[in-house]
Amino acid sequence: xxxxxxxxxxxxxxxxxxxxxxxxxxxxxxxxxxxxxxxxxxxxxxxxxxxxxxxxxxxxxxxxx
Ligand SMILES: [Zn+2]
Numbered sequence: 001x002x003x004x005x006x007x008x009x010x011x012x013x014x015x016x017x018x019x020x021x022x023x024x025x026x027x028x029x030x031x032x033x034x035x036x037x038x039x040x041x042x043x044x045x046x047x048x049x050x051x052x053x054x055x056x057x058x059x060x061x062x063x064x065x
């Protein structure tokens with residue numbers, strides 16, 4: 001239960017929750033990632049910063065190569 005609740009989509013009169021689709025690590029912002037949310041009904045997208053508690057997880061380990 002619980003899980004990540006997205007923001008309310010502004011395109012609807014009622015409360016339509018947007019769902020988290022992807023995460024992006026921000027340079028120079030340790031402990032915070034940008035989450036891309038999308039509305040399941042209209043496809044509206046929005047980005048919001050997500051506080052991950054300052055602990056770099058597997059999603060933000062900026063590696064590559
Ligand atoms: Zn929507």
